[in-house]
Amino acid sequence: MTTTIESQQDKNELTYTFVMEFDASAERVWQVWEDPRQLERWWGPPTWPATFDQHELRVGSESKYYMTGPEGDRAPGWWVIDVAEPFTRIEFTDGFSDQDRNHNDSLPRTHTVVTLDDLGDRTRMTLVSHFGSLEQMETLTQMGMLEGMTLALGQIDGVLASTLER
Amino acid sequence: MVAHTLTRTETDLLFHALADGTRRDIVARVIEREQSVSTLAGRYDVSFAAVQKHVAVLERAALVTKQRRGREQIVSSNMAAVSTAGELLRSWEELWQARGDRIAAILAEPRHPAAHSKEGEKP
Numbered sequence: 001m002t003t004t005i006e007s008q009q010d011k012n013e014l015t016y017t018f019v020m021e022f023d024a025s026a027e028r029v030w031q032v033w034e035d036p037r038q039l040e041r042w043w044g045p046p047t048w049p050a051t052f053d054q055h056e057l058r059v060g061s062e063s064k065y066y067m068t069g070p071e072g073d074r075a076p077g078w079w080v081i082d083v084a085e086p087f088t089r090i091e092f093t094d095g096f097s098d099q100d101r102n103h104n105d106s107l108p109r110t111h112t113v114v115t116l117d118d119l120g121d122r123t124r125m126t127l128v129s130h131f132g133s134l135e136q137m138e139t140l141t142q143m144g145m146l147e148g149m150t151l152a153l154g155q156i157d158g159v160l161a162s163t164l165e166r
Numbered sequence: 167m168v169a170h171t172l173t174r175t176e177t178d179l180l181f182h183a184l185a186d187g188t189r190r191d192i193v194a195r196v197i198e199r200e201q202s203v204s205t206l207a208g209r210y211d212v213s214f215a216a217v218q219k220h221v222a223v224l225e226r227a228a229l230v231t232k233q234r235r236g237r238e239q240i241v242s243s244n245m246a247a248v249s250t251a252g253e254l255l256r257s258w259e260e261l262w263q264a265r266g267d268r269i270a271a272i273l274a275e276p277r278h279p280a281a282h283s284k285e286g287e288k289p
Contacts, residue, residue: 024273042268
């Protein structure tokens, strides 16, 4: 299971740090980021599942994805891979796209640094999100997409409960 | 979601106010019940003046209000601002908590059929 060890927000640095631990090797955790089929199972919530039609963990590579809403509406987005060091570190910038799938620069983008630490039989994943500005952070949290994600939490509980019982 | 839209200055003040552990603790305590600055000062290993400063920062962010009663300065929480701040931070936290939980669920599967996209991994 996941353990949230720490989550904190730093106003001066405009960062948000999230630390989790998984019962899996760093190599296995890397796969959920590397394999688009696994990535799309967790990036979007059950109500807005993600489809990555382009994704490769290689420096400079651009990922393209869209999330499909309950009404069939699509919310497209992108990632650009800034750093990819197998099993230890990923840095990427992500943002939103318009319906023609070009970068929508009027919406916030986030730079995220993911580090994986091998703890033997567990892996610690530290995630630091850097926001361009406080308004951007607020815009992100106010977007309907995030609201959808919050609402989706209830549905995940069932899935997790069955996972935990194993 | 968020109770009302904050201006940049309000958001700055709010985040600055909550960036400090002692200030977050003060907010938590006065949510429980209003208390005087001197009572609060007795709880921390810092000077009365330092606690007063922390309270002033929280006041500017509208997280607490302070009023004088006789010789005491009583600090109370402003729940509207507290919940706005909380929701702002919580949404981002929930987003990643939910993603983390979904990752954990994938990792808990004995063998994932989609893992084949990593070449040479399977026999």
